[in-house]
Amino acid sequence: MKNLLFSFSLLLLTATSFAQEFIPYYGSIVEQCSQTNITTNLTEYQNLGLKKRGTPALQNTLDWLKNKYLSYGYTTSQIQEDSYTYSGSTAVCKNLIVTKIGTLYPDTYLIVCGHYDSTGGTGTNDNGSGLVSILEIARLLQNIPTEYSIKFINFSGEEDGLKGSQHFVSSVVNGTTPKMDIRLVFNLDEVGGVAGMTNDTITCERDTSNSPSTNNLLSSTMTNELMTCVSLYSPLSAYLSYAYASDYMSFQSNNEIITGFFETNETTHKHTNTDLLIYMDTVYNYNVAKAAIGATMHFAKASTSALVNQNFQSDYQVSFYPSPAKDTLNINIGTITDSAYTFSLIDAQGKEVLHKQIENAHLIESIPLQGLAGGMYLAILQTNTKKITKKIIVE
DSSP, X not given: OOSXXXXXXXXXXXXXXXTXXXXXXXXXXXXXXXXXXXXXXXXXHHHTOOOOTTSHHHHHXXXXXXXXXXXXXXXXXGEXXXXXXXXXXXXXXXXXXXXXXXXXXXXXXXXXXXXOOOSSSOOIIIIIIHHHHHHHHHHXXXXXXXXXXEEEEEESOGGGTSHHHXXXXXXXXXXXXXOOEEEEEEEEXXXXXXXXXXXXXXXXXXXXXXXXXTTHXXXXXXXXXXXXXXXXXXXXXXXXXXOOSSTHHHHHTXXXXXXXXXXSSOOSOTTSTTOOGGGSXXXXXXXXXXXXXXXXXXXXXXXXXXXXXXXXXXXXXXXXXXXXXXXXXXXXXXXXXXXXXXXXXXXXXXXXXXXXXXXSOOSEEEEEOTTOOSEEEXXXXXXXXXXXXXXXXXX
């Protein structure tokens, strides 16, 4: 966590404001952000206690988060636990990862993240405030198609030195073949404000590190866009600063593009047993969440039409990609909860040329296409109760 907050002036806001405009549909989704949810979730998070590694409270918080995502309509196939240990501790810690597959760029991810562990106390601001903001983003975007995939990541081990995010980067991001393609990492850490103060500004953080510095310009561009989203979708002002000492730095070291939110009036209660709801400004937390919802829709390129969303839902968010496909077709089962399904391809003459039975289905299954002639096919995914058909092209 951060102990000091250094800020720069708003040097870049004007440059990007011309390129970004208020999108009414995005605004309508942002206005569905719930102050009641923010306050209720903060209270529940606080009641879970001190969330250090190896404690029942840390596991209870993970379970609490998982149940929240399930209640929003995410399925067990979209939710993963990423377990790890590290030197000096025998405790098994877990990151919680919720994946929403994009419609046009399914293999490129926007990561929206924050840590759920605490030290010294319940961590209601540090970082319950970030978590409840992420929960509202995930709730409102669950049924909205986005061009880019989104991973909502709840990290443990941040207070022990970014252990959870370091593990995720080394084992998952770099352990994926090919390496995971990340569009942007958007980190929310300590955004609860200070009770009794005028909390009308959110600090937006960009990468200014020298090692590596390759993505500093892109980080500045994205942070500029984040600042514009603040002005478009919330009543807050944006204040430009630099990123440090939170989970996005594990990604920064891996040369990924990062940005983040951090409260401008900084609490004096972090890392103590007085990091409690009574010392926060829940209205400010709510306004930060609104800005974050608008920004996430912007960065993930969410659809701008309710009609598109209706079609998206009628197909249970199922998608087949890439199209055109060559050697392999990927099946994203979206929000289907069945553990098994059949997949078929029908050619232009109505002949079934491929039939697969999938058991214990994962979110993504890959089907080899070797031997198939190029052309248009009808892809059919069928469970005991659902049937989804889509046209695909094979090269």
